[in-house]
Amino acid sequence: MIDVRKLRMLAELDRLGTITAVAEQLHLTAPGVSMQLAALERELGVPLTERQGRRLALTPAGRLLAGHGRDVLDRLSLAETEVDALRRGGSGTYRLAAFPSAARTFVADAWARLNEEEAGIRLTVTTPEPEDALAALLSGEADLAVVHSYSNIPRLVPDGVETEHLVTEPIWVAMRVDDPLAAEVVELADFAHHDWITPQRGLTCFEMTDRACGLAGFRPRIVAESVDFAAHLAFVAACGGVALVPDLTATDLPAGVHLARPATPLNRMTIAARRTSLRGDPGLDRITGILRATAEERVHASPVEVAQ
Structure with missing residues (x-):
């Protein structure tokens, strides 16, 4: 496995041209950079640098690896950015299972709101009945389940699942x-x-x-x-x-x-259920908050309001 730190030094040498400039860019000493590049050559078994007068230049193998290094470092930077966004609840793909009448009303509203906010959160949605939604949650096929119970039919929640009330x-x-x-x-x-x-x-x-x-x-x-x-x-x-x-x-x-x-x-009570292992997931917290808001906006207090 190639050491990413050494790969960064090689890519910086290709970009900046001198060991001194690389050392200044990475806040290292010039001898330290030289030692790390020499160690990388030994590990790979191919010459990566050569002396051209007083300047240390890259060999064809060095230039090839430096190009790959820039790609790898760009991908690592993107990964760090996306992980940070996940930590803040701003990115990621989540699988949502919701019963049909929730899906076609406030779940659709929440999905639209997430897209409008360009939050970076992507949803995939299925519409099973509550029993199947909870089964999908337990099996790992769903990350969040929107399920209901009735005031005259309470619903038992399986072990390992925690819930948040959305709307009555x-x-x-x-x-x-x-x-x-x-x-x-x-x-x-x-x-x-x-x-x-x-x-x-x-x-x-x-x-x-x-x-x-x-x-x-x-x-x-x-x-x-x-x-x-x-x-x-x-x-x-x-x-x-x-x-x-x-x-x-x-x-x-x-x-x-x-x-x-x-x-x-x-009354019918609707809850959002997730596995206990996903407690505190910022993306799920964000989705659940938006679901609660859109659900409350949809519910009517009287039959007259429905007819209007």
Whole structure:
């Protein structure tokens, strides 16, 4: 392995022309520089310098190695700059896993903000459901996972993972505007005989709806299941059913759909999770801070705000 310090001296000799100038540039003594260059020649087994009168000049091998040396030193300088930027949270590529309704709203907003700031942070994004996002985090396939839980369905966080709260959003009851029960605040029990649109069985979102209806004293009569909350709203407009939808999923409200607040409040909490080993990573800290800001900007306090 070639000693980078000696390589720097050789490159400086090629640039400056004299041992004295190299010594002054590197804050060394001229005899010390000469000794280091002689040692480099012995290590490589080829002559790198030759006397031309009173001047020490580079041989063809010396000029070749000095050229490579400049390239290596430039790369090292760039690496030091990028590591310093990483230390300050200003550079690096991070893999983010976020559930779909977060990804298409505040995660996209955060990504745009990072690009606008030209911070040097690059993202790659996938959109798995929370369980798969946490699995990707644990396996090392993701560096940050944006996942959710519900006020009636707490989520267990695996060992070795720490979380930060991003935002709490309300759950709205979606129904047609001409539904006789449409009001600002509604009791879920009053919708026991309505048709229901729910998330797919087996998902946390389905459990949220099923448990909320159960606590209201009935099992929902399900006529449609979908992982897409936008489809829920479209089905409500089409067939007059009822659905429970998180605020972030109601960004494009179809005509004829009314959102009401349940009398027993329901909320969805979104967190950012990272492996404990990444605690204090400046880039992740920066991304998480921007995610929190963009998430808070997206959430509505009332159904009226959603409809506006």
